[in-house]
Amino acid sequence: MATYRKPVSIINEAGWCGGCGHGVVQRLITECLEELGLQDKAVCVVDIACSYWSLDALDYDAIAGPHGRCAAVATGIKKVRPDSTVYVHAGDGSSYVIGLSETCYTAIRDIPITMIVVNNGIFGMTGGQMNLATTLIGDKTVSSKEGRDADTMGHPVDMLNIIKNLDVEFAARGALYDAKHIDETKRYIKRGFENQMNKKGFSIIEVLSPCPTNWKMTPIQAMEKIKNENEKMFPVGIYTDRGGETV
Amino acid sequence: MADIIMAGFGGQGILTAGKILIHVAAGEGKNVSWTSSYGAEMRGGTASCSVVISDEEIGSPYPAKLDVLLAMNEPSFDKFIGDVRDGGYVIVNTSLMSKREYPKNVQVYGVDATDKANNIGNNRAANLVMLGAMMKVTGMVSVDKFGEGLQDYFDLKGHNTSTNIECYSAGAEDVKAL
Amino acid sequence: MNTDYVLMKGNEAIAEGALRAGCRFYAGYPITPQSEILEYMSLNMGKRGGTFIQGENEISSMSMIWGAAAAGARCMSSSSGPGYDLKQEGISYLSSYNLPAVIVYAMRYGLGDGEITAGQDSYWEAVRGGGHGDSRQIVLAPASVNECASLTYEAFDIAEKYRNVVIILSDGAVSQMIEKCNLPEPKEHDIDEFDWVISGKPLGTKKNKVTNLDRTIGYEASDKYVLDKYKTMFENEQRWEEFETDDAELVLVAYGISSRVCKTAVRQARKNGIKLGLLRPVTVWPFPRKAFEKMPESVKGYVTVEMSLSTQMGEDVLLAVKHSKPLYSYLTTYHIPTADGIVDYCNSVIAGDVEPREVI
Known part of the structure; x- marks a missing residue:
């Protein structure tokens, strides 16, 4: 049964914009850790981008990875502290664009961390530029003002379709546009932490998340866009599950 | 005290010959250094290593004037012969040298190292034939004592064979002044 | 042994x-x-x-x-x-x-x-x-x-x-x-x-x-x-090694592989009565400025020996001596310096045939 108590791990306010999905993701992470009793061994790796706010918001030891390098930073920590619960909270620019190599090789090495990637289709912190991996064709950003054009900018890519072939423990995508999907996303994140608790391999959970500020939309319009457009390109669900259990 | 260059083409065991030499010399209480050519220097087919053996602290590990040149093929001989000091020793692998005149200011000795090693059945041990010749000629370490050190080197590596010492001894026996 | x-x-x-x-x-x-x-x-x-x-x-x-x-x-x-x-x-x-x-x-x-x-x-x-x-x-x-x-x-x-x-x-x-x-x-x-x-x-x-x-x-x-x-x-943390600097007229400054050759060069030069010394920085940051403060009055100048195209460490020598002594640099790029080359260069310095290095 879901809890409505605010997680005690959240001790400071974060500076995310109104309607941003990062805060929901942070809340789901902390709820999962507390429900699993892992809050006292959590080490949080954030990126130098929007997820950075979580560094001070939580009562966890935390480290900011160089932009894009979170999976590598988490690898270093987990190898030194195998009993700690090491997780990454980063964006899609970090994890799939500049840090594509780090993300993929951490997956290939099957490092037993839990990686949560916020897919909001944009570079939020730097003011809303196009994301090569996740901005949809036709979406307008400050660096694709006429809309993303495949001829000059290529197509977005479903990274989970690639990562699922790297023999990882668990790869799944959730969304935040309604309570049902938030619940589903939470189950995926929890599974990622359970895998780490049970000394299993690399788990990645991507979350389709709104960025109303840079999408120049109201929060409700942003949720509608995810449901009607982004999810078509990036379907939710489990992409691979080595344990083979249902979530 | 000796400044030495050992040279040949890749695969002749030049670098190993140098490592055996410093292994034995270090065991005798000497200071030693070993440096090898690598990368761009090596393009063109000549592999070489410089060995310095000294009772003193070793300054430059790259000798300018050589007391000993061990040349396992003709290009190596041509490349380094000018660096040998007057009266220095030169040991050449006559299996791979053309008929030629040798300079008079140095003491040149030769042994059919490649042929010897092949005949003994260890075609990778021409370098050991050369070492045998070198010890016999220079007296740097006695032939027997160096032979023991050589065996020790391969024992430590875990891949000694009886033909190693056979090749080495053949070099000591058959080396001739040229 | x-x-x-x-x-x-x-x-x-x-x-x-x-x-x-x-x-x-x-x-x-x-x-x-x-x-x-x-x-x-x-x-x-x-x-x-x-x-x-x-x-x-x-x-x-x-x-x-x-x-x-x-x-x-x-x-x-x-x-x-x-x-x-x-x-x-x-x-x-x-x-x-x-x-x-x-x-x-x-x-x-x-x-x-x-x-x-x-x-x-x-x-x-x-x-x-x-x-x-x-x-x-x-x-x-x-x-x-x-x-x-x-x-x-x-x-x-x-x-x-x-x-x-x-x-x-x-x-x-x-x-x-x-x-x-x-x-x-x-x-x-x-x-x-x-x-x-x-x-x-x-x-x-x-x-x-x-x-x-x-x-x-x-x-x-x-x-x-x-x-x-x-x-x-x-x-x-300044660390260095001095070699034959007590009465040196020209002090070589070199680290790493170059310092090894310099030591040979100093020995070689001294056999011929040329008073070379060597100051070898062990820490290149912090650069051993204290070593330069203690150099004898006999020192007329410094020669850095560097495998580079420009005088690099020489800048630190000039800072260390506050430009009070001339700086010379024997630069050998991708060649390992030779003791002969160093001694010849120092002879030229002593003969006044080499201009001090300007650092740009």
């Missing part, structure tokens, strides 16, 4: 020195002339209970170091030339939170791809580097295989003492040569020794936030901490 030696390459001695210092995390990427460090670690790190990772590139390797150092491990990476450029990002991060780590730079010569053989033309990068922002790294320059082991061993203590990155500045010659080496005693490091580590701690207890130090303690406190630290390092 010393029988406790092993014969090993400089690179291997660096790796073994690190392992014996309790280094239990290494991540790196192959590049000549330092790859033996990575290879040695791949074979031996696991036997000591540590982690070896061959990274997908230098940047990610340094990010792993950033994580491992923050988690409390003694950790090391190594590279050369273009690979070291990529490590600079990580060095800047390590410096931003004042994390200790040891990074090896085995210099190769040239710009871009350059040569894979020895050079000393990355002096500026090693000594003035550290990536973006304003930071200092202690830079130790071994000149023998023995020092490769002993300085690397000690580097971890120095790094922790100051919470600072320490660079081992080797070159393709020192890294690749084999000599006798006396290895230091193995020791272990406790990853919970320091209170700044991230480990996962109970709610309500003090947590560490590993990011720019100023974000935690404020700019004022952070700036003071850092400047005080650099000043202390500068005062305390």
Whole structure:
């Protein structure tokens, strides 16, 4: 049964914009850790981008990875502290664009961390530029003002379709546009932490998340866009599950 | 005290010959250094290593004037012969040298190292034939004592064979002044 | 007679020195002339209970170091030339939170791809580097295989003492040569020794936030901490070796492989009555300015011997002597200097045939 108590791990306010999905993701992470009793061994790796706010918001030891390098930073920590619960909270620019190599090789090495990637289709912190991996064709950003054009900018890519072939423990995508999907996303994140608790391999959970500020939309319009457009390109669900259990 | 260059083409065991030499010399209480050519220097087919053996602290590990040149093929001989000091020793692998005149200011000795090693059945041990010749000629370490050190080197590596010492001894026996 | 030696390459001695210092995390990427460090670690790190990772590139390797150092491990990476450029990002991060780590730079010569053989033309990068922002790294320059082991061993203590990155500045010659080496005693490091580590701690207890130090303690406190630290390092850590300087008229200044040749040159020159001496910086940052303060009155000038195109270390000599003595530089680019070449150059200096170096 879901809890409505605010997680005690959240001790400071974060500076995310109104309607941003990062805060929901942070809340789901902390709820999962507390429900699993892992809050006292959590080490949080954030990126130098929007997820950075979580560094001070939580009562966890935390480290900011160089932009894009979170999976590598988490690898270093987990190898030194195998009993700690090491997780990454980063964006899609970090994890799939500049840090594509780090993300993929951490997956290939099957490092037993839990990686949560916020897919909001944009570079939020730097003011809303196009994301090569996740901005949809036709979406307008400050660096694709006429809309993303495949001829000059290529197509977005479903990274989970690639990562699922790297023999990882668990790869799944959730969304935040309604309570049902938030619940589903939470189950995926929890599974990622359970895998780490049970000394299993690399788990990645991507979350389709709104960025109303840079999408120049109201929060409700942003949720509608995810449901009607982004999810078509990036379907939710489990992409691979080595344990083979249902979530 | 000796400044030495050992040279040949890749695969002749030049670098190993140098490592055996410093292994034995270090065991005798000497200071030693070993440096090898690598990368761009090596393009063109000549592999070489410089060995310095000294009772003193070793300054430059790259000798300018050589007391000993061990040349396992003709290009190596041509490349380094000018660096040998007057009266220095030169040991050449006559299996791979053309008929030629040798300079008079140095003491040149030769042994059919490649042929010897092949005949003994260890075609990778021409370098050991050369070492045998070198010890016999220079007296740097006695032939027997160096032979023991050589065996020790391969024992430590875990891949000694009886033909190693056979090749080495053949070099000591058959080396001739040229 | 010393029988406790092993014969090993400089690179291997660096790796073994690190392992014996309790280094239990290494991540790196192959590049000549330092790859033996990575290879040695791949074979031996696991036997000591540590982690070896061959990274997908230098940047990610340094990010792993950033994580491992923050988690409390003694950790090391190594590279050369273009690979070291990529490590600079990580060095800047390590410096931003004042994390200790040891990074090896085995210099190769040239710009871009350059040569894979020895050079000393990355002096500026090693000594003035550290990536973006304003930071200092202690830079130790071994000149023998023995020092490769002993300085690397000690580097971890120095790094922790100051919470600072320490660079081992080797070159393709020192890294690749084999000599006798006396290895230091193995020791272990406790990853919970320091209170700044991230480990996962109970709610309500003090947590560490590993990011720019100023974000935690404020700019004022952070700036003071850092400047005080650099000043202390500068005062305390200058190291050098003097050879025949007591009555020298011309003092050679050289580190690493060049200093070895200089020693031979000094001996050679003195046989012919030329009073050369050698001042060998062991730390190139902090540059051993104290050594220059103590040089005798007899010294008429300094000659740096550097495997570079420009006078690099010579700048530091001019700062050290406050431009009070002329500076000359014998620069040999990708050639290992020869003792004859050095002595000839010094003879020309003494004869007045060489103009002092202008530093531009």
